Amino acid sequence: MIRRDVKVLVLAAFLLGVFLPISGVEVEGASRGDILVSRPLAEALDLAAGDPIRLARTRDGSDPWPYRIVGIYEPIPDPIKITRKRYEIRMHLQDLLDREQSSDGDEPSRYAQYINVGLVDPDRAGEVADQLNQDPFLYARPARGAGGDIDVFAVLERFHLAIAVIALMGSCAFLLALMVMRAEERRETAGILRILGVRRSRILGEVLVEGVLIAVPGALFGIVLAAAAQGSINRFFQWKYDTALVFVQITPLLAAKCLALSIPLGVVAGLAASWSILRQDPLSMVQR
């Protein structure tokens, strides 16, 4: 039922006095002594593919072992570990175990943290997990299902959305306050127009057109500004956290959503504020 043990990840080891997470990866037919180095580490130590490198188990670098860098890889971005320097290497599991055995004195710790298992029949994952869970020192669970469904990114997205909604509510209140003041400013003009016989609907129509004329370029300007700024924001945070994570992405759908939200909001705020003035008696509107 178990096809093969494909990958084993081991967390341990040290490099040049820096604690360094190493992923030991068992791959069929791979060449021993070859390692992969994460891009941040390669940049920090000025390493390139093809370079020889020596790794030691101790902080002082004694008793080093030679390896060869066969490639540089970009670590998978993780927003939860955004401030962590991704100084990592990946090596063959057997290389790591050999290294443990060579050290003096202690019995080697031949532990793998996780074993990812690919099943011939993925539908029987639960059954296999049950079999393995007879031993309390093993923890097996189907990759999908028990907690695996919850995506950190999805949670963060919901969190960001909630923050955006709060910010939107605040800005709506301010926008409406400004519109009320604007309407108040034009109270006398509107009163004169009403006395001259211009209907409320006509004045509101003008406010509507004016609102659209302000809201549309305003919303477009906002999107253009956001689109223009996204590159700089991403570059800044990617530089700050040395990550490939994309922080801001203005997609056409997002731009459309912004337009769909901001234009009606701007127009409605203008109309609501004007309506509160226009409901009054025209004479009271012109009285100072």
Next chain:
Amino acid sequence: MTLAILAWRTLLRQPARAVLGVFGVAAVAALLFDMLLLAGGLATSFRDLLDSTGFDVRVTATEALPGMGPYLEGVRDLVADIDELDHVADVAAVALGTIAARGSEDQDAISLPIQGYLGTVRGGWKVLEGDDLPREPASSGTVVINRAAAEQLDLDPGDELLLGGLKIRDRWSAPPQRCRITGIVEFVFEQGHTPSAAMDLDTMEGLAGRKPDRAAFLMVSSAPASADIETVQAIRDRFPNLHAYSNAQYVQQFQAHDFSYFRQIAVVISTLTVFFTFLLLTALLTVSVNQRLGEVAGLRALGFRRRRIVAMLMWETAVTVVVGLVLAVAVGAALAVVLDGILHDMPGLPDRLHFFVYRHGVLVRFVGLILGTGLLSLVYPAWIAARLPIAATLRKEITT
């Protein structure tokens, strides 16, 4: 007529504007309040959780979090050796594992995360019902389970819990082992409705049918006269290959690496919020002043000094900001519960770990930031009012 009353009356002149201004401040400031709660909330909550176990030092095999790194080997000897250190009062070892569990033979098995506990002083859970694990060696064969496990398996204290075993097509190919439940407990690091159990390490090893003599981490409590740092140093000196951290150091490491995203985003959003509040308040006050230039010029002509006009505006801003601020704390507290609920959907988080936690000084920082922002936002409109050319404004008012 004090300036405060004058400012209050001015705000009441356009109640809609005043109320909306206050709401705007309240909404944006509530967000700022929440971000200040978030900035160090997780670390505080994590520290509280660690402290609530009653142990002040953790020992692991590597820098990795307990359960995330290699095991501690020869744990019984290790516990005994550490227990002999002068600075140490108590030591407990915790092995982590999972086992198939049933309430009865005809039930389907659930995956039950278990802690194998070695030590005389209990930590990591609180007994809700029944009794704790017995302290004497005869405790073998007993188990405490949490409420979720009790409900899912329909068990009470005194019942037997069936652990391990392998059942294929309704027949036992390997029989389960039976443990007596002494009590229902709440684990410090309990997660949602995830069932959990704790038992002595001996019992756990008995279930495995082997004696690996290993644990994920040790919990150490310092002797009354010793500081946690001293205990940490004593362990490091005696066992240089082990990693010992006080709760404070542990939290520091946690803050620096894991979940630092939330600290970062809290800082970014706090900055944006302050800027946003500044921008909006400035716009609101500037429009407000521009609408009343004639009045301001009139007051100046009557003999009001510049600084009195600025003070009047300051009162106006203060009323808006302070009322908004009070609302913001209430709204922010409610929002924090909602946002905490959203973030709590992340996998693997203990129920008692919170993101938005009130800490000493948050309110002072919050009030300081908002009042400071209010003052800053006053600068431009106050400058307009103070530098207003009286005669030119009066002339303009008459001709328009």
Next chain:
Amino acid sequence: MSRPVVEARGLTKIFPMPSGAVTALQEVDLLLDPGESVAITGPSGCGKSTLLHLLGCVDTPTSGQVLIDGVDVAGLNDAARSRLRLTTIGFVFQRFFLLPMLTAGENVDLPQLEAGAIRRDCRRRTLELLDYVGLADRVGHRPSQLSGGEMQRVAIARALANRPRIVLADEPTGELDEVTGEQIAALLHRVHLDGTTVLIATHDRNLASSAHRRLVLGGRDHRLHEPGVDR
């Protein structure tokens, strides 16, 4: 002989404009003795308001001197000028500039409290003044609940609040009908008769005729003249 309340020497005011400088006043001299009532007339835009603004210390001349009670105001800082306006000068504006959120009584209270008056004394003085201008029954009314003439009477009461040496009234009837204008003229005349120096800028003949002395501003030389004097 008593010292003049206001003395203007060679006052010139030139407004720089994008289309070229505009001269509003040119070498204007004026002397106002205590208890005098003077009306300055002239066509719109002749510089009447500008002259009042300069004499009222709300504007500064391009050249020349303004002395209030013998003190050259050019040497005063903003706070001192404000204090002078508050205690020595009473302003009456064409558009009243009453604070709409305050009642008539509170509008009259305002300059007194700003000058440091005790609240009880201030309220007594306010009631006296509102009674003086015929609005004793309107103390608690907001400006929006008053007519134009009533608002201007409240403004006059406010101008008198701190017992100023001089009242400067800039087109006080400009926004009022003829009958109401006459009432305001009568009130200002009464203020003058009660001992306050009054300087009125107006193009209202009736109002001007109620003054003790009349001067005309305007013409090509932008100076003050006695009426009928050839310019």
